[in-house]
Amino acid sequence: MGRIKRHVARKKLGVLVQKLESTIVKTIRKGDVVTKWDENKYVIVAIDNGHETSTITNRLMKNIESEIEGDLLSVTLLFGAASYPVEGKTFEELLRKSQNQLYQYRNLQENE
Template identity: 30%
Template sequence: MKGRIGASSIVLIIKLLYLIHYYLRDGYLSWMEYLGLPIILLVAWWCGKQYDIAKFYSEKDTLTGIYNRRFVEAFVSSMFTKQNHKNFTILLLDVNDFKMINDLFGHKVGDQYLKAIAHQLEKSIRDKDLVARWGGDEFLIISQGVKRKECLAEMMEEIHKNLISVSPNELEISVSIGAAFYPNEGKSFDDLLKLADKNMYSIKSLKKQRNYTKHQTAY
């Protein structure tokens, strides 16, 4: 929307200055000048719309509508260029057994599920936090100003609670979440990602072991 409003505003101002100039010089304006104003505004609005579309697809994930990996990398890069950037935490989330959803219900249902997850994640975070689709069935959250692990635990609990409502049919699906704190656990974004990824897969492996043990016990 910014592109459409910006382009239309600039063109309108230039056109009005142009009309004022010729009115002061000649004392009148031809009907062609009046007719040209709405036409040129429509062209400017269309051009601005193309800019907005291009900007959306450069920053947002086309399936879920949340931010994409490219935007996150640019956002983090701008954070690190600031001398006094705040402490922050990254959460890396992976959907457990997501392949099972695609296999049992099809990829269309899987896509709908990813959209629902993205929506629930947006509901689970604060206004100043950022959520993005990192790739496939992985999501990433950047939470600025979170220092205490208690606060992080509350956020994770909220995420798990909200995601329960999007499980398709009677299949119980959950997420594994790995966290990393800046600057205590990493000085660069890559270091934080590696640690969050390691923590996430440790939790995922633990859940698989528990499910396997439960399955064996049932027999």
């Protein structure tokens, strides 16, 4: 019985991950690029939008919340974002800035 429950849970999780990935792709704008960085990490390179900081995380959260509303699984999402050229001029600087932001959010989450 335990194996069946684990199988069902893995299948539901797989469907949820597919929904999340699909929502990410639908949320980014033409010209933006998304790539899977690690098992459950994604990098989005957004074109300059004229804002001081990236607004993509707000759009992602809103769209993901509406997409998975009503699902029986609970999900915690953490985002890190950095905007060119305000927060960095090279890919490495932007990635480091967004990773630091992500880790700060994760630490806050763990301390709650």
